[in-house]
Amino acid sequence: MRERWRRLRRRPRPPGARPRTLRRRLVVTVASVVTLISLVICVGSVLTLRTVLMDQLDQRVRTAIGRTAGPAPALRAPPGQDVSPVEMILAAPGTEAGMVLVISDGRELHAGYLDRDSAVRPLPDEQLERLLAAAEPGPVHGADLGGELGGYRVALATTPGSAFLVGLPTRPADTAVLQLAVTIAAVSAVGVAVLVAFAAGYIRFALRPLESVARTAARVADLPLDRDAALGERVTAGGADPGTETGQVIAAFNRMLGHIERSLTARQASEDKVRRFVADASHELRTPLSAIRGYSELTRRMGEGLPADAVYALDRIEAETVRMTALVEDLLLLARLDEGRELERRTVSLPRLVIDAVNDARVAGGGHRWLLEIDAEPAEATVLGDAHRLQQVVANLLSNARVHTPPGTRVTVGLRGDRAAGTVVLTVSDDGPGIAPEQRDAVFERFTRADGSRARATGSTGLGLAIVRAVVRAHGGEADLAGGPGATVFTVRLPAAPA
Ligand SMILES: Nc1ncnc2c1ncn2[C@@H]1O[C@H](COP(=O)(O)OP(=O)(O)OP(=O)(O)O)[C@@H](O)[C@H]1O
Ligand SMILES: [Mg+2]
The missing domain is CATH 1.10.287.130 (Signal transduction histidine kinase, dimerisation/phosphotransfer (DHp) domain)
Known part of the structure; x- marks a missing residue:
């Protein structure tokens, strides 16, 4: 489980996603926690208020049924008036708006309710049926009358010969609860927004010095x-x-x-x-x-x-x-x-220098096959530098190709101009035994001999390539080694002299 969580956390960000900075995470955490607390407060308050209001409503229903079904209810209309007992009770002063009353005196069923304008109205048949279906003796309980009446809390009471059903609407309580919920939600939303803005500002202010640390670290790294x-x-x-x-x-x-x-x-x-x-x-x-x-x-x-x-x-x-x-x-x-x-800085024509060096190598290493490939106009292959040192660079590379490879090896010396990069590129490649990949970086270091035994026998010191790299770098260029066994390629790039 923990491993899975760790893996999920380490999941790479999709490309283009905003970075998960500490600031962002802090603000999101604060906002989430405050939102959660507000939500809990909102739900808790709403539930408490609803419970209290429902208890009060049930209490009023009990009082109403007690009064209605109490001793000597005036069930008969005054002489000369055709008024039902329901109408009489509902019209009495102090009756709550919305109250539903059903009275059965054994022969007839009287049902009505007091509307919002305190007018007594007959209870429609559908609502009456729903009310009777939900009615049951015992404690106050809920009934959904539907239509414009909605939910009710009702109680049933019986006396010898009569039955009374009294109900009070839950709508006022529901409305109050809804208002409270809306108010808390609105206040919480505003509070969370203000807090997030404040937290974002404060965290930005508090962490700003760290940005300075990061900038300095980046500058130091460069x-x-x-x-x-x-x-x-x-x-x-x-x-x-x-x-x-x-x-x-x-x-x-x-x-x-x-x-x-x-x-x-x-x-x-x-x-x-x-x-x-x-x-x-x-x-x-x-x-x-x-x-x-x-x-x-x-x-x-x-x-x-x-x-x-x-x-x-x-x-x-x-x-x-x-x-x-x-x-x-x-x-x-x-x-x-x-x-x-500082090295000398004169115009040096590399083709001339390379041709001379290859000729010298031919004399020194007669057993090798020497090829020359010059693919550059003389003007292109001119550099600013120290002719003597550059000659040393070419001589070192050619002497390596001669000394560290067996007779019969083919050595190709190439010279070309790279106009796009503004450089002259010299390559010395041979098809000899080559240099192991793990030695490739080391051969340019001082006193490094890739093949200790043979090189020592030839009297080499391991400084040749170090000098090649140092001289080339002093000219603003770079010397590299590529290729593997059977194809050793030394490449020297030098900035071309301005035309
Ligand atoms: N063309 C090559 N083929 C195979 N190995 C080479 C080649 N060029 C250089 N090396 C290896 O790289 C090592 C370092 O070369 P580097 O020229 O620096 O020193 P060196 O030739 O041994 O001595 P120095 O050039 O100072 O006389 C050599 O000892 C050799 O093992
Ligand atoms: Mg050498």
Whole structure:
């Protein structure tokens, strides 16, 4: 049962339906509760009044029958007048309008009623029949006479030789009850309307600070906090009492924002420190590395009579120094890009750059099949940027296609202009073993090697794609990877230079 209720509550809203805001729900709840209470009061009052009025009516019926069937009723008309006993009794002063009277003296049946204008009228046959059918001895009971007379409370009394039937209309009581019901309903409706208007206004006023919290939270959510720790946003809920729940929420929210800002600033400061350290260390390492390389080269050249082992060792020192220099250069480049250092901005023709890179790759990777598909006018495939860095981007992608795929792999380099998006699109695809889907996002991170064992053997460091993405982003573009085994596609989009 509970589960069903939960499921019902969680049912998705039909499209286009108004949102179930807290404010709306509060107003609806208040309105429902007040309406229900009014309804209960209305029904209770009406039932009580009806009971009281009916009791009084029954009491009057009893009094009337007591008086009518009491000792020595004047059943005979004064001499010389042809007046029925019913007429005489009904015409007596003090008789209630609407009273019905039937008298049977054993021989004749006299029936009449007093109309609204206090005129005695004969009881029509149909009403008389209905009255007689409903009449029974005992306590006062109801009878529906129909027609314009309607409902009655009647009582039957018998004396030796005569029977009396007296009835009083329920219509006045019914009318009073109806009037009360209408009055209570009208007053309740007005009351509920006023209360709902007041509640809506008050709840809107009381919850307004929360809207400010939501707006601030939305603004904070849009901030590029991964790049910039400056979080100047605070909730400014003018007039929110700190003693209220909303005031407490705002205070806690602002404290939380302050805390996050301090943490982000601290994190950024520490990241900046690491970046500076890497940049400084890489920079400092360049000089000793070039000295090591120079001296080992010199020693190898001059050391004619050196033993073969020593020559081999010097070769290794030179090769590793070259590798380390490349690594240090990569680290320095990444640290500078992280710092947001401005790149050179010159007009670079990508077709030329790509053709050169593919030619270099053909020489380096003779075992691979290299295809070039340039589908762009030279003017379309021009970007504003740093030619050297862009060359590095293409070289890194081509070197990956060569190093991480077996010989015989077909590598296709495509270049096209996307005029609608105002970009130049470079794709490097190969039909090699590919990259597992779960590795796809990670390959752009630093020191990530999707295939550790083979990549390590080839001496790769895992910085190539990180540099690709950093350089492309520094040019205002984006680098992505798509495809699966047998179809690896790296796509680089760069904003085209204005014509
Ligand atoms: N075309 C490709 N086919 C298969 N795997 C690839 C391809 N390109 C990249 N990878 C995988 O992505 C990883 C990351 O590439 P990245 O260029 O960043 O580093 P690397 O090539 O290992 O080292 P570096 O380029 O710094 O010498 C590689 O180690 C490799 O496993
Ligand atoms: Mg690489």
